[in-house]
Amino acid sequence: MTKKRTGVFVCHCGTNIAATVDVAKVAREMSGEDTVAFTKEYVYMCSEPGQESVVQAIKDNKLDSIVVTCCSPNLHEKTFRDNAKRAGINNFTCEIANIREQCSWVHSDKAKGTEKAIKISRSVVRRVNRNQSLDTIAVSVTRRAMVIGGGVAGIQAALDIANAGVEVVLVEKQATIGGRMLQLSETFPTLDCSQCVLSPKMVEVKRHPKVKLMTYSEVQEVTGSVGNFRVKILKKPTFVDPDKCKLCDDCTAVCPVVVPNEYEINLTTRRAIYIPYAQSIPASYTLDESTCLGLNPVVCGKCKDVCEAEAINYDMRPETVTEDVGAIVVATGFDLYDQANMQELGGGKIEDVLDGLQFERLCSASGATQGHILRPSDHKEPKNVVFIQCVGSRDPAKHCAYCSKICCMYTAKHAQLYKHHVPDGRAYVFYIDIRSGGKGYEEFVQRTMEDNDTLYLRGRVSKLYRHDGKVRVLGTDTLSGQNVEIDADMVVLALAMVPSKGTTEIAKVLKIGRDKDGFLAEAHPKLRPVESVTGGIYLAGAAQAPKDIPETVAQAGAAAAKVIALLSQATLSRSPLIAKVRRSHCTGCGMCVDACPFIAIRLENGKAVVNEALCEGCGSCAATCLRAAIDVKNVTQLQIYEMIEACLTV
């Protein structure tokens, strides 16, 4: 091996690094390394002049490898590898030493910070010394996409992708698409009818020739990687043929089973055979196997007997469908924080204390009460209603630490809707403060207060309990400093938005991260807000963080644009940092074959052979081989040993 000529470029990052790391000293120390032929420090290495100077230095000094000591490789590894390429050397001979996130930002003692920065930089210089020149591996791309979750986010993303001519599979776990938006009555800040906005989109996505809609289906397994995923989907049986079902409703009239209707958030009941909403897509009934008496003509069979269209088929079975796609958008939405957690507010056990979505259903013309606001206990019109904001939000000690962002707005909307339905009623809102950032939002809240005569009380509610046929609300008004006691006919809680049930599982299946609150994690909070950390998987809607419809739709469009950009490439390049066998050392023991999670190694004529298309470069094989016969390129054992030594040299 001829001796390397490495260049080391030390970035100040303004004062982000230079304030707590002696950058000149780092550069000086690196110039003492045997293989380092050039060093330079500069205030912003990633700026245009900074990058130019890297390219120039490579050319002028005939460098064959570079180390940039700067921020995390997640930010600028690509930038500087591209520069290496521009300067005519192989991009895989460039490595980043992270002395910002892992050093200058977390240590304030400059002497010690500098010492650590030197160790980090030196270890990377030693690593680069043994880096090989590598070429990325070209892989073909499957020009199809999948969207998981059929709320407004998923519908929008699917339509945008399909309209670009790319086939999309839209997978929804419930019996209808539409998500939460289909449960809303009117929407802020314009008070337009939610279903009127959404239904046409639902129909469009159902009819679109490029969209394959799979409802009542769940993603079970995802293998492969960016450009080429293979997804296994479980299609649950609905026992009703959607092509034959005439929506006559004869079956529900005879079905003897009555259970709470989850689509109406338990305000009403449904039968074992049911349709979620009049606007459901697909427009067909669904037989819920878990509550049906037995799917068996001997036990019941009433629905099948009465169905003239012969749409009901008790012999339908679950089906597993495999779809190959190049990219995936995850739009699995949100749930409300469980009221059972709010013990001081009755834990969900007090009659006439509703959550926001239940109130939406009361207002909705197609809801439980045909659009009349009636309280559940006695079906009377409530003459005074207390709305409580921030229930479960902004409470790091007991509940969710974050702000759910949309509750101020929908509570204002609820107060307005209530006043429109019950003009002589009284609406009270308990709030901590009002967050109404957004186009037309502040004006909307003002309208609620002024034109709709809603009494806003600043303070928390400490207790709710049933008293004399009403709900007694004990709270404080912190502006007047007085305790407030209201006997309300109805109370509506603006519960925190939390990731939808099953988010943990789907994140595991997709191998994408979640943030500290359980929402799906974006790759970078500012620069990559719609990408997950896993290549080819994108995020949209409330699954990523609480957000309203306009923001959800915008993010869905952005995710779709990313998918289209990815799938418009003829080939994708795959990292060449994959395993390689040293045949001379391999004894064919097969330990690596067993260790590989991707089944990428096989034995051939007594030697291990790596399948380059399957190897992900995880290194499990290298850590298992007793003879050091298998290594991941550019992360070899020899390199790690030398890095360890550098970390311990002062």
Added chain:
Amino acid sequence: MSEQQVYEPRIVAFLCKWCSSAGSDLAGVSRIQYPPNATPITVPCTGAISPMYIMSAFNKGADGVLVSGCHIGDCHYIEGNFLARRKMKLIMELIEFIGVEPNRFRMSWVSAAEGAKFAQVITDFVDDLKPLGPQDKLKKAELT
């Protein structure tokens, strides 16, 4: 305690790229301060960490070695951290058998969202190592 008595342990921290290294980045972005004693080496996966790396670090004079990866079940490479956990269990038994304090080796699970936890893991490790003083059981006499 006088100043000489406060020993500053030298730690090598093996971090997996997808979780713990990203977690350490988050600690940085959130400016959560922790002691500078641990020098990180980022590897693709904890499953890629050969037990020999850990012994090598002790040989070269490390007072403590940390291996930190994704939470069990969250491994980017499906099961790398399971493999790691099995291997690291053996390492713990081995170093104890040799007579090195078992506390000198530590394994933690830190996700990309757990910046504060990363800082805490390092802080705790340093605190636990300080009273142990230098590790010389496995350190080679001469090292160049």
